[in-house]
Amino acid sequence: MSSGHHLLYRPGDSVVHRLPAQVKIVCALLGVLCVVATPRTEFLAFAGYLVLLAVIWAIAAVPFGHIARRAVIEVPFVVIALVMPFLGGGDRITVLGMSLSEQGTLAGWNILAKGTLGVLVSLTLAATTTPGELVVGLQRLRAPAVITTIATLMLRYLEVIAAEARRMRTARVSRGHDPRFLWQVGATARGIGTLFVRSYERGERVHLAMVSRGWTGRMPDYGAPATLRTWLTGLTPVLVTGAVLAAAVWLP
Amino acid sequence: MVVSASTAMHMSDGLINAPVSVIFAGVAVAGLAAALVGARRDLDDRTAPMAGLVAAFVFATQMLNFPILPGVSGHLLGGALAAILVGPWVGALCVGIVLAVQALVFADGGLTALGANVTNMALIGVAAGFGTAMLLRPLAARGRTGLMIVCFVAAFVNTVVASAGFILQFALGGDAAFSLGAVAGSVLGLHCLIGIGEGVITALTVGAVAAARPDLVHLLRGRSAPLELRDAPVATPKESTA
Incomplete structure (x- = not known):
C-alpha cells in the first residue's frame, strides 16, 4: 500500500507520530466529545482547546500552514454559521450597526467553534497517522x-x-x-x-x-500492544480537555 | 419573520447537541452490528473486492460536495448503489466505513455527529434504497432499461428518506432558534435535486456493471437467464494441399 505519500499525512518522528494509532483514535474521539459538551458561552474554554491543539502541533512539528490549508474543507459549514445571525429569531442585538438575532449569533458561533475544533482534531490525527496505521489501530481496538x-x-x-x-x-x-x-x-x-x-x-x-501473498483480511501488525504508560501519555490531551471543561462548567 | 436555515446533509460537530449525538451513536452501532451479522454470509472471495470497490467509489463520489444555495452543500450518498451491487448488509457496512474514514482522516463530518450521519446515510438510506429496489425487482429482472429505471427510483428514494432522518435529528437536538418547517422544507427540496443526480449516476453505474458482469449485481442474484444453447453448423477442417 503506497500510503507513505498521503495527501494529509505529514511524515515525522515526534512523540505524537510514534504513539500507537489506537491511542490516538480514542484520544481524538474523547477530545471532540468534550468539545461538543462544552456550553457555547464558555468562550475561554474554546480558546483553551485551541491552545492545547497548538501545543500538540508544536510537539508533532506540524506547521500551522499544513493544517490551515486543509481546513478549507470546512468552508461550507462556516457559511451556514455566518448566515445564522441574520436568520434566527428571538431578541435582537446590534453589532457594528447591524441588527442581529441573539439566538442566531450564538447558534452560528456554536457551530463555527465546535465544527472548527472538530476539523482541527481530525486533521491533527490524519497528519500524524497514515491510513494504513489507522486500519491497524481499528484492528487493535477489536474492530471486526x-x-x-x-x-x-x-x-x-x-x-x-x-x-x-x-x-x-x-x-x-x-x-x-x-x-x-x-x-x-x-x-x-x-x-x-x-x-x-x-x-x-x-x-x-x-x-x-x-x-x-497471504493476505487474510487483516493488516499485518508488527507492533506490541500499548502499555498503560503509553495510554496515559496519549490521553494527556483528553485529561487537559476534560480539566478545561470542568473548570469552565464549575468555576464561576 | 420568515426563517429559512439550510444545513448541509453531512453534519459537523456542534450542529446536534451531545445527548442526541450519543443516542444516535448507539442506534448506529446497533444497526451496524446487525449488518455485520448479515454480512458474514454475503462476503466471500468474489464479493470482498466488490465491497471494497463500492466503498471506494462511494468515498470518491461523496468528495464531490456541491454548494446549491448559500450555506447548503449537498453530496451524493451512494446507499442505493451499494445496496443494489453488494446487498443491504454489506452495503450498509460500506457506507458506514466510508463515513467513519471520512470523519477520522478527512475531517469531513464531525466525529461526534458520526452516529447521526451513519444512521441517516448507512442505515436509513440503504434500507430505503434496497426496499424500493426489492419492491420493483420484477421490473429490474425484465431487462437493462428496467434495471436502470429501478436504480434511478431507488437512489432517489434513498436520498430523500435519508435527508428526512436528518430532519428528525434536528427536531430532537438541533437549535431551537430555527423553525423546523423551514429547515425541513429546504433540506427536502434540496435533496430532491441531489436525488436526481444520484439516480442518474446509480443507473449509469449499475447499468454498465449489469452489461459486463451481471453475476456481480446482488439485486439480480438468482434471476439470471439460463444458459442458451444454440445449434450451429459444425466446421469441418479442409484437406491441406500443401
Missing part, C-alpha cells in the same frame, strides 16, 4: 475483520480508481478529445459505468494478488 477488510480494500482501491480514471482520460485525449472544465465533467459522467467495471476488473486482480 469484515470491517477492516472492507476498509483496507477501500483505501487500496481509491488509488486503483484514480489511476484508472487517469488512463481513461489519456485515452480520450489521445483520440482527439479536448477537455475543458465543464465538458470534461460530461465525458467523465458518461464514462462512469465503464470506469467502475474497469476498476473492478483491475481490483479483482489486485485482490487475488493480495490473497495469493
Whole structure:
C-alpha cells in the first residue's frame, strides 16, 4: 500500500507520530466529545482547546500552514454559521450597526467553534497517522475483520480508481478529445459505468494478488500492544480537555 | 419573520447537541452490528473486492460536495448503489466505513455527529434504497432499461428518506432558534435535486456493471437467464494441399 505519500499525512518522528494509532483514535474521539459538551458561552474554554491543539502541533512539528490549508474543507459549514445571525429569531442585538438575532449569533458561533475544533482534531490525527496505521489501530481496538477488510480494500482501491480514471482520460485525449472544465465533467459522467467495471476488473486482480501473498483480511501488525504508560501519555490531551471543561462548567 | 436555515446533509460537530449525538451513536452501532451479522454470509472471495470497490467509489463520489444555495452543500450518498451491487448488509457496512474514514482522516463530518450521519446515510438510506429496489425487482429482472429505471427510483428514494432522518435529528437536538418547517422544507427540496443526480449516476453505474458482469449485481442474484444453447453448423477442417 503506497500510503507513505498521503495527501494529509505529514511524515515525522515526534512523540505524537510514534504513539500507537489506537491511542490516538480514542484520544481524538474523547477530545471532540468534550468539545461538543462544552456550553457555547464558555468562550475561554474554546480558546483553551485551541491552545492545547497548538501545543500538540508544536510537539508533532506540524506547521500551522499544513493544517490551515486543509481546513478549507470546512468552508461550507462556516457559511451556514455566518448566515445564522441574520436568520434566527428571538431578541435582537446590534453589532457594528447591524441588527442581529441573539439566538442566531450564538447558534452560528456554536457551530463555527465546535465544527472548527472538530476539523482541527481530525486533521491533527490524519497528519500524524497514515491510513494504513489507522486500519491497524481499528484492528487493535477489536474492530471486526469484515470491517477492516472492507476498509483496507477501500483505501487500496481509491488509488486503483484514480489511476484508472487517469488512463481513461489519456485515452480520450489521445483520440482527439479536448477537455475543458465543464465538458470534461460530461465525458467523465458518461464514462462512469465503464470506469467502475474497469476498476473492478483491475481490483479483482489486485485482490487475488493480495490473497495469493497471504493476505487474510487483516493488516499485518508488527507492533506490541500499548502499555498503560503509553495510554496515559496519549490521553494527556483528553485529561487537559476534560480539566478545561470542568473548570469552565464549575468555576464561576 | 420568515426563517429559512439550510444545513448541509453531512453534519459537523456542534450542529446536534451531545445527548442526541450519543443516542444516535448507539442506534448506529446497533444497526451496524446487525449488518455485520448479515454480512458474514454475503462476503466471500468474489464479493470482498466488490465491497471494497463500492466503498471506494462511494468515498470518491461523496468528495464531490456541491454548494446549491448559500450555506447548503449537498453530496451524493451512494446507499442505493451499494445496496443494489453488494446487498443491504454489506452495503450498509460500506457506507458506514466510508463515513467513519471520512470523519477520522478527512475531517469531513464531525466525529461526534458520526452516529447521526451513519444512521441517516448507512442505515436509513440503504434500507430505503434496497426496499424500493426489492419492491420493483420484477421490473429490474425484465431487462437493462428496467434495471436502470429501478436504480434511478431507488437512489432517489434513498436520498430523500435519508435527508428526512436528518430532519428528525434536528427536531430532537438541533437549535431551537430555527423553525423546523423551514429547515425541513429546504433540506427536502434540496435533496430532491441531489436525488436526481444520484439516480442518474446509480443507473449509469449499475447499468454498465449489469452489461459486463451481471453475476456481480446482488439485486439480480438468482434471476439470471439460463444458459442458451444454440445449434450451429459444425466446421469441418479442409484437406491441406500443401
